Amino acid sequence: MSAKLYTFPISHFSEKARWGLDVANYPYVLNPLIPGQHIQTLKPIVSDLYVPVLETDSGVIQGSSSILDLVEEKAFGKKATDEERQMEEKIDNQIGKSLQTLLYHFILDYPDIVGKLFLLQPTTLEETVGPPEHFELIALSLKRRYKITPKNLEVVKLALDECSKELIQIYKSKKYFNGNTFGRVDLTLASLMGMLSEPKESPAYPWFTSVKMPESFIQWRNELGYDVLFEKIREFYKDFRIQSK
Numbered sequence: 001m002s003a004k005l006y007t008f009p010i011s012h013f014s015e016k017a018r019w020g021l022d023v024a025n026y027p028y029v030l031n032p033l034i035p036g037q038h039i040q041t042l043k044p045i046v047s048d049l050y051v052p053v054l055e056t057d058s059g060v061i062q063g064s065s066s067i068l069d070l071v072e073e074k075a076f077g078k079k080a081t082d083e084e085r086q087m088e089e090k091i092d093n094q095i096g097k098s099l100q101t102l103l104y105h106f107i108l109d110y111p112d113i114v115g116k117l118f119l120l121q122p123t124t125l126e127e128t129v130g131p132p133e134h135f136e137l138i139a140l141s142l143k144r145r146y147k148i149t150p151k152n153l154e155v156v157k158l159a160l161d162e163c164s165k166e167l168i169q170i171y172k173s174k175k176y177f178n179g180n181t182f183g184r185v186d187l188t189l190a191s192l193m194g195m196l197s198e199p200k201e202s203p204a205y206p207w208f209t210s211v212k213m214p215e216s217f218i219q220w221r222n223e224l225g226y227d228v229l230f231e232k233i234r235e236f237y238k239d240f241r242i243q244s245k
Helices: 012-023 038-042 064-076 082-107 111-117 135-145 150-173 184-197 215-222 227-240
Strands: 003-007 028-032 053-056 059-062
Touching: 003 012, 003 038, 012 064, 012 082, 012 184, 059 064, 064 082, 064 184, 082 111, 082 150, 082 184, 082 215, 111 135, 150 227, 184 227
Parallel strands: 003 028
Antiparallel strands: 003 053, 053 059
16 A cells, blocks of 8 residues: 555644655655544554554654654655754654644634634635634643643743744854754744744645734744745755645
8 A cells, every 4th residue: 555644724733744754755645634633543543643643565654753763764865863863853742743833822812713713624814714613622632731820931932042042143154054954954944933933835825824813823933933944945845845745
């Protein structure tokens, strides 16, 4: 069978895995899922119900970094160094996971925005879409999973800022993290922070442009001071984002 990649359309960790597979020209069938409804699909495959999941003839691989492990030599020409792997893990935790918490913090008070972002196909800005089915249950589950509390919001904001400022200093002096070529760290940063920089080449771009994000989110993003990273991310997408699906 062809490998199947299970994703959420707006998931930045899904994008990390998908981009890696595309760079490596790895054959797969894209299987986007609706959050909440994904449980029925994934339950027979994995015990922990999160995406991305790559189902292959030889087994199931869950998580974006593990999926990148499968294709990294074909995608990047060589295995990542220990320094690259450590920075990738830091970006996963301090940027990727922090932005999960922060995004849902900003949008869960707007069921119609969530409804649009959870669709399998994007709509237009003008079209009206209602909240997802069982929205109150989904919202409660998301608040618990991503620890959306006042105390934790401050923790993740600090973690995001610390890692982002470290990367700003690195990219001020280097085109690529490893100093030579586009690699795992560059792809990880671009995919996980893409929701803030909004590169047009991102597969999730049509979803995020189909909604008017809350003013609180826009103001927060504009005050971050991450323009160096945003420009670098747009550059990476323009130069390296080849989509097979």
